[in-house]
Amino acid sequence: MQKKLNRIYDGHMQALLFWMCWLVYFASYIGRLNYSSAMPAMIGGSVITASQAGFISMVYFFAYGTGQFLNGILADRLHPGKMIFAGLFASGLLNLAMGFLSGFGMMALFWCANGYTQAMIWPPIMRIFAKMMTEERKVKYCVHITSTMAVGTLASYLLSAAMIAAAGWRFVFYAAAVCMCGAALVFWRGFVKVEAYSAKHGAAEAYGGVEEHGGVVESGNVVKYEKTTEQGKAADTGSMPFGQLLTASGLLFLLIPVVVHGVLKDGVTSWVPTYISETFMASPTLSILVTTMLPIINLTGAYAAQFMYRRFFQKQEVKTASFFFLIATGALVLLWRFSAVNMFLTAGLLSVITASMMAVNTLFVNLLPLRFEKEGRVSTVSGFLNAMAYLGCAISTYGIGVLVQHAGWQVTIFGWLAITAAAMAVCFALRNRVFTVKLTQRCTRVKEEAIHEQMDLSDKRVQPR
DSSP, X not given: OOOOEEEOOOHHHHHHHHHHHHHHHHHHHHHHHHHHHHHHHHHHTTSSOHHHHHXXXXXXXXXXXXXXXXXXXXXXXXXXXXXXXXXXXXXXXXXXXXXXXXOHHHHHHHHHHHHHHHTTTHHHHHHHHHHHSOHHHHHHHHHHTTHHHHHHHHHHHHHHHHHHHHTOTHHHXXXXXXHHHHHHHHHHHHHHHHHHHHHHHSEEEETXXXXXXXXXXXXXXXXXXXXXXXXXXXXXXXXXXXXXXXXXXTGGGGHHHHHHHHIIIIIHHHHHHHHHHHHHTOOHHHHHHHHTHHHHHHHHHHHHHHHHHHHTSTXXXXXXXXXXHHHHHHHHHHHHXXXXXXXXXXXXXXXXXXXXXXXXXXXXXXXXXXXXXXXXXXXXXXXXXXXXXXXXXXXXXXXXXXXXXXXXXXXXXXXXXXXXXXHHXXXXXXXXXXXXXXXXXXXXXXXXXXXXXXHHHHHHHOOOO
């Protein structure tokens, strides 16, 4: 059954809701990236081989990507708060279990389950933003929440380095479990408070459109009353099959750059500590600490995306993304030629690449799905795009391990360069396209449905004697 949500207009309650969502997504990164931080120690201790480590990462991202799509559909229908709490708390328990395992098969199974439970977090967050936030704040918070990726990555690396140095790789997972379960409980308590307030003071909304005839829109510090007409409500395409929505909006054309950005943003990031450790003969702890440069610079990518999107690219997501793919391509050329020169130069170039992909992620996964609010498909579209990104990530994490084992890092980096250049070319070709369902298509579909409903009613009224 569709869970109705109420839009909140009080700034303080919207801020509280945002910080609750920020906390859970931040905590999810601690229980996600801790595995890549522990990989060098696990490989060095002969717990798993490099190809097995890559396979475990692959099944995680495959489960996470599949879960993003399935939970995206569910998040547009179920209680978002319960989904977030269940996903984060279960992920914490699975992290706890990982600390007790030693066999490759069981590790792969439990980390795969962790991928699915973590996929229960992002789609309902997007629905909360779309349905419970005002227009001004939803866009702002969609950008601000990307800071969880940077802060969460940094916290995961630092916590993991401290645990490995003090007690060993198993305590990386124990510490993550404590953080995640604690954050889940804090979120649930805060969300119950916000939901109670919204039920009393908010404006009711339901799947695919507004229930009531009036709403309120916040503009700066001024609250204005906004009318919603029956025609606006009739433009809803929440019942449109998702496959038809993909073709009608043109989202299918974006699959190549979406997948490639997932390869670079998460697939490459998973291997950075191992790459630095093997290339420069650094200890696992040192390689993790050097990698902490990534999230610090990555944070600039999200805000650079917002700035370029508004200031120079007329709020066109794909045109803005092509610019950041260009930057990543240039950085990969330099990395390919000078990767073994200096550890900090290498970490800096990797930071530029991942920051550029953070910008692309903000554009594709955070901002683009908001165009589908009238269709009631924000969570579904965001989940689908995230799923495609993590499909590429799943393939790449295993593929990188195999490629490094048989061909070395130079060939692997050239492969990254080739696919990034291809994604840039696709984005450049699609730079002027607006990815949404046209109003004429919506209205035509609604008129056809109304005619069929009237015909059905007429048939029921007129019964043959």
